[in-house]
Amino acid sequence: MNMPKITFWRVVFALIMIAGAYATFVRITQGLGATTNLSDEFPWGIWIGFDVLCGVMLAAGGFTLMAAVHIFNAERFRPIVRPALLTAFLGYLLVVVALMFDLGFPWRIWHPLIMWNPRSVMFEVGWCVTLYTTVLALEFSPLVFERLRLERPLKIIHTIQIPLVIMGVILSTLHQSSLGSLYLIVPGKLHPLWYTSMLPVLFFVSAIAIGIAMTIFESGMSEKHLGHSLDKAIVIYLSRILLVVLIFHGVLRFRDLYKRHALGFAVDGSYESILFLAEVLLTIFIPIALLAIPRVRLSPRALFGVSTMVVIGFMINRLNIAITGMEGYAGVRYFPKWTELSVTVAIVAAGFAIFGLATKYLPIFEHGTESHEATETPAATVAKPYPAQA
Amino acid sequence: MSKAVLYDATLCIGCLECERACARYNSLSYDDAVSAEQQTSERKFTVVRSLPDDKYMRKLCMHCADPSCASVCPVAAMTKTKEGPVVYDETRCMGCRYCLVACPFDVPKYQWSAVLPLVRKCTMCSDRLKKGLATSCSDACPTGATITGDRDALLAEAKKRIAENPGGYVHHIMGETEVGGTSVLMLSAIPFDKAGFRPNSVYGKGPLPANTWKALSKIPDVVSLGFVALGGIWWITNRRHEVAAAELSEKKKKSTEAAKPAGGES
Structure with missing residues (x-):
């Protein structure tokens, strides 16, 4: 009687998980060579380029909104903090899962914590992943405590909330930018359309844009599939911020290309130039042009489209850096093996499934439960309409 | 050697x-x-x-x-x-x-x-x-x-x-x-x-390695200045709201006091 209904998407999900389980089995029993199209010429593939670089990038909504609400006291964003935090937390968990597939010795993932090399960007990345996942878990924990009605731990988390948020923002700043710094060591390998000493800054600024775009995107998705959505006014307000950040990023990006005399590579008709143009059209020109139209900014549907475009555009950007930009030097073309893809797809599908479950069982979209915060943060009371004024 | x-x-x-x-x-x-x-x-x-x-x-x-x-x-x-x-x-x-x-x-x-x-x-x-x-x-x-x-x-x-x-x-x-x-x-x-x-x-x-070090050497600055800047911004914005909240509750007190006799009459 209580058997879940067999729907199209559940069948797809099951097939994805079966394929993922098979790929996992091959990875464990036969190693990286049998599971991936990686080689000495091309040692990092989609698991790094997509799962890690894009996964961390898509988690940027967490720190952006935590900072907006808790540090800058932008109370209007409070209702969207929890979904953003959930996405960030899931994003990081999935990055760790992907790393377990990619590392040759996954059970040594903790090694950087005791075997130090502070000159290594990867060392910084390792610490950031560990610390920020912990911070995210703590930031997220009140939702679980609320659900279980555990008052004491809830109070403890609340006391340390502000230092926790500040730590989260700083760790995110470091981590988002450090993923760009990873490529600073290969000036001779990464194509000049992407290699620049500005990589860490560009990664950070684009992470903020993604943080906003993901929030709009999630709101649209939630509306479609879960029946929750954000206040229209918030989405419209977010679109203005997105426009400003996108312009800032666009100017930074093209200033840098111009200063390095690299603009010529953008129009030389090469494989790299085509993917570069796809990237800048989707991250800079088209979304800025669209967001500049007031009618677009006022339509949640149009904004959902624009934010989806920005998210895809920056995914292309990260893949261009990790894959397209490295292929010319390597002299080989890399395309992931089906097992590589199936692991990635399974990880993403698991993320969606957990997101759905979390919104069902945890107070993600319930704002009434924040009343206890209202007593401690006067800001929340201010934001609420005062009866006497009504 | x-x-x-x-x-x-x-x-x-x-x-x-x-x-x-x-x-x-x-x-x-x-x-x-x-x-x-x-x-x-x-x-x-x-x-x-x-x-x-x-x-x-x-x-x-x-x-x-x-x-x-x-x-x-x-x-x-x-x-x-x-x-x-x-x-x-x-x-x-x-x-x-x-x-x-x-x-x-x-x-x-x-x-x-x-x-x-x-x-x-x-x-x-x-x-x-x-x-x-x-x-x-x-x-x-x-x-x-x-x-x-x-x-x-x-x-x-x-x-x-x-x-x-x-x-x-x-x-x-x-x-x-x-x-x-x-x-x-x-x-x-x-x-x-x-x-x-x-x-x-x-x-x-x-x-x-000089290329990566240029970025890595900025971490202490990001951490120390980041803590001061974010902590400071929080303190400033929060203070603003504390004041606003205090003013509001003052008003509330006054308005309830003012409303009392009126309520008593009805």
Whole structure:
């Protein structure tokens, strides 16, 4: 009687998980060579380029909104903090899962914590992943405590909330930018359309844009599939911020290309130039042009489209850096093996499934439960309409 | 005194004795198939490439003075020893392969088909160097094309050879300045970029780890200034709201007081 209904998407999900389980089995029993199209010429593939670089990038909504609400006291964003935090937390968990597939010795993932090399960007990345996942878990924990009605731990988390948020923002700043710094060591390998000493800054600024775009995107998705959505006014307000950040990023990006005399590579008709143009059209020109139209900014549907475009555009950007930009030097073309893809797809599908479950069982979209915060943060009371004024 | 290897391609006769000695020292199997391979790999740490016109060029780890692989390794599995060799500690390695990505000479190779994969590369026979011996490839070389010695002395020797026979060499010592200098030095009669090396612009003159260090050295600033700035902003914005809230509750008190008698009447 209580058997879940067999729907199209559940069948797809099951097939994805079966394929993922098979790929996992091959990875464990036969190693990286049998599971991936990686080689000495091309040692990092989609698991790094997509799962890690894009996964961390898509988690940027967490720190952006935590900072907006808790540090800058932008109370209007409070209702969207929890979904953003959930996405960030899931994003990081999935990055760790992907790393377990990619590392040759996954059970040594903790090694950087005791075997130090502070000159290594990867060392910084390792610490950031560990610390920020912990911070995210703590930031997220009140939702679980609320659900279980555990008052004491809830109070403890609340006391340390502000230092926790500040730590989260700083760790995110470091981590988002450090993923760009990873490529600073290969000036001779990464194509000049992407290699620049500005990589860490560009990664950070684009992470903020993604943080906003993901929030709009999630709101649209939630509306479609879960029946929750954000206040229209918030989405419209977010679109203005997105426009400003996108312009800032666009100017930074093209200033840098111009200063390095690299603009010529953008129009030389090469494989790299085509993917570069796809990237800048989707991250800079088209979304800025669209967001500049007031009618677009006022339509949640149009904004959902624009934010989806920005998210895809920056995914292309990260893949261009990790894959397209490295292929010319390597002299080989890399395309992931089906097992590589199936692991990635399974990880993403698991993320969606957990997101759905979390919104069902945890107070993600319930704002009434924040009343206890209202007593401690006067800001929340201010934001609420005062009866006497009504 | 740091050690170095000098390879003079003009003296090389392509006998592959260095390849065999290298395989023996590193306990790698060596047969006709391996011998025919023209690329270094997980089972071949050095290779003598056959070039047109009976020319040869060796390929092996260059043992950079400031190695990219050692700088990028998150667990310090790759280290530069004071004798010169860049060595690998397999018990630390977690298999992130950043060393493969970072190496400007594409030296580290990975055991892709292994379930417990290690990074493999030439270690400049660091055990032998510690004992004061030459590398096995130098030992095996019948013509003196590969020799081991102090880096300063070998660099002087290389310069002398070019000066004495300016027509016989390209006027460039591979490894003198590339990526800040390496512990393997090479001489050749044909340009290095035609003998399996990248164009010189790829290597540059300075050590590559300086590029990442520029970003990494800013971490303490980001952390300390970030804490002050964010903490400060929080304190300021929160204070504003505290004041607003206090004013509101004042008003509330007054309005309830004012409302009381009115309520009493009704």
